[in-house]
Amino acid sequence: MKPDSIKINIKDLTWDPSIYPRTTKSQQTINAYAEALDIGAQFPPIKIQRVFNYPDTDGNKTTQATITLDGNHRCEAFQEKGIQEISAIEWKDHPLDYEKNKIPLLLESAQSNTIHGDRLTPNDKKRVARDIASTDPECRYTESALAEKLGVSQQTVNAWITDIRARQKTNRDSIIIRLSRLGWTQEKIAETTKMTQGRVAQIINNTSFGKINNLLAQGRDMKYIASHYNMELALAWALRLEGKTDQEKFKELEWGLRTWDQWNFNECDERFGDDWPGRIPAQLVAHTLFYFTKPGDLVLDPMAGGGVVPDVCLAFERKCHAFDLAPSDSRPEIEYHHWNPQKGTWPLVKKPDLIFFDPPYYTKKAKDYKEKAGKATPSISSFTKKEYETFFKDFFNLAHENSRPSTILAFLNADWRDFESTPATEENTDKAITTYDYNRLLSAAGWKITHRIECPLSSERMTGNMVKKMQDRRILGTTTRTLHIAKKKKEAP
Numbered sequence: 317m318k319p320d321s322i323k324i325n326i327k328d329l330t331w332d333p334s335i336y337p338r339t340t341k342s343q344q345t346i347n348a349y350a351e352a353l354d355i356g357a358q359f360p361p362i363k364i365q366r367v368f369n370y371p372d373t374d375g376n377k378t379t380q381a382t383i384t385l386d387g388n389h390r391c392e393a394f395q396e397k398g399i400q401e402i403s404a405i406e407w408k409d410h411p412l413d414y415e416k417n418k419i420p421l422l423l424e425s426a427q428s429n430t431i432h433g434d435r436l437t438p439n440d441k442k443r444v445a446r447d448i449a450s451t452d453p454e455c456r457y458t459e460s461a462l463a464e465k466l467g468v469s470q471q472t473v474n475a476w477i478t479d480i481r482a483r484q485k486t487n488r489d490s491i492i493i494r495l496s497r498l499g500w501t502q503e504k505i506a507e508t509t510k511m512t513q514g515r516v517a518q519i520i521n522n523t524s525f526g527k528i529n530n531l532l533a534q535g536r537d538m539k540y541i542a543s544h545y546n547m548e549l550a551l552a553w554a555l556r557l558e559g560k561t562d563q564e565k566f567k568e569l570e571w572g573l574r575t576w577d578q579w580n581f582n583e584c585d586e587r588f589g590d591d592w593p594g595r596i597p598a599q600l601v602a603h604t605l606f607y608f609t610k611p612g613d614l615v616l617d618p619m620a621g622g623g624v625v626p627d628v629c630l631a632f633e634r635k636c637h638a639f640d641l642a643p644s645d646s647r648p649e650i651e652y653h654h655w656n657p658q659k660g661t662w663p664l665v666k667k668p669d670l671i672f673f674d675p676p677y678y679t680k681k682a683k684d685y686k687e688k689a690g691k692a693t694p695s696i697s698s699f700t701k702k703e704y705e706t707f708f709k710d711f712f713n714l715a716h717e718n719s720r721p722s723t724i725l726a727f728l729n730a731d732w733r734d735f736e737s738t739p740a741t742e743e744n745t746d747k748a749i750t751t752y753d754y755n756r757l758l759s760a761a762g763w764k765i766t767h768r769i770e771c772p773l774s775s776e777r778m779t780g781n782m783v784k785k786m787q788d789r790r791i792l793g794t795t796t797r798t799l800h801i802a803k804k805k806k807e808a809p
């Protein structure tokens with residue numbers, strides 16, 4: 317029997333981006349619905365769910381909410397037409413515990429959105445599959461179940477989540493070895509993995525992977541070797557490369573070693589780091605380590621995202637401490653930290669030799685980062701230009717205070733100009749933030765830029781149509797991305 321619909325006030329509904337899978341709202345769909353309302357069209361009821369144990373707007377306490385599972389576009393169209401109430405059906409007729417039911421809620425929402433309305437884009441579906449896989453280490457949702465719910469082939473789901481599943485299969489010993497190689501103390505590893513310090517020490521001292529070379533000699537590839545030992549690929553590479561020189565490592569990884577200050581790498585190397593919005597090529601990190609650190613040095617990655625920096629540090633035998641506001645469960649080496657440099661908190665005890673800082677490039681990918689951030693702990697990509705600049709002013713000062721005289725800061729950022737749909741001469745230059753602004757902020761905080769390395773973003777994703785439109789309208793895009801290398805200025809004698 318179909319559940320009865322009820323009338324609900326749209327203002328009482330919560331749109332939860334981590335449950336509602338669509339990353340973008342389509343204004344075209346909203347307009348079409350609004351026009352249809354004008355001529356008296358009737359719409360099917362939206363789907364909602366009452367929940368409890370829901371984080372409040374500050375992200376602190378829990379509360380009750382009614383979240384939309386399907387029908388956001390309809391709600392927007394109703395509101396545009398000044399209609400406050402909409403028909404809705406409840407998925408389950410009783411309130412659900414939000415924390416315990418996140419995956420079923422996400423799946424129900426995804427499935428409703430797959431069946432009708434504006435269909436989900438492949439990217440939306442990929443995000444749902446990855447979100448579910450990463451919160452489901454017991455693999456309760458198989459690839460085939462996800463494929464069925466999302467209306468795609470099992471092969472597609474497999475390609476989307478294979479790295480997450482491989483990491484989940486990683487055994488505890490290899491996690492301990494990874495953390496230890498990155499420089500974690502046995503005490504901290506024991507605390508994180510909930511094991512005794514004695515057991516941690518035993519694993520670190522007694523585990524041997526001596527057969528890697530035998531397996532290689534038998535013609536086994538690295539993927540096979542990683543799954544043979546239940547470890548993730550980056551650690552398998554680290555073990556294979558152990559004791560080699562940096563140059564030998566570049567060679568075995570089949571990376572050319574650039575000797576000039578133009579580092580253009582179009583593709584991310586799948587062996588290092590997770591699929592993550594704004595992921596950077598591992599080669600870029602490796603070159604930074606090669607020129608500006610030595611084996612055993614301590615690297616700090618304040619905004620580590622998908623973990624490419626810790627993975628490359630592992631392979632190049634550097635220590636690494638990594639933080640992010642959205643650390644993934646499967647990467648214990650990335651610790652939670654929300655940077656708010658005005659508070660002056662610095663989460664690292666030992667002073668680093670290198671800070672590899674890859675923050676969001678102003679509002680680029682803001683939607684993706686917003687979804688990962690909490691309401692009270694926002695990503696800096698949601699800041700106004702003034703707030704964003706103030707963040708860097710304070711961060712560079714804080715980093716300066718917490719560094720040694722020899723610490724190197726490698727700061728990656730891209731020029732941001734308001735070029736979309738705007739001819740070059742009409743851009744609003746007040747909105748732009750470029751490498752010159754970062755130079756000014758770094759210098760004011762006591763850092764001296766010693767090298768400027770150009771690492772352009774790939775322009776391959778531009779379609780022929782986009783290029784044609786830009787040519788016709790004299791729009792000048794930007795692919796500039798600069799790695800600023802800075803040292804602390806010498807104190808006046």
Ligand SMILES: C[S@@+](CC[C@H](N)C(=O)[O-])C[C@H]1O[C@@H](n2cnc3c(N)ncnc32)[C@H](O)[C@@H]1O
Pocket residue numbers: 589590592593594595596597618619620621622623624625639640641642653654655656674675676677685688694695696697
């Ligand atoms: C450009 S991404 C880093 C990508 C990473 N280098 C990689 O290759 O995967 C920037 C990261 O900054 C994080 N972030 C933004 N604001 C933050 C804040 N205030 N505190 C901590 N992390 C923040 C985002 O969650 C995002 O993962």
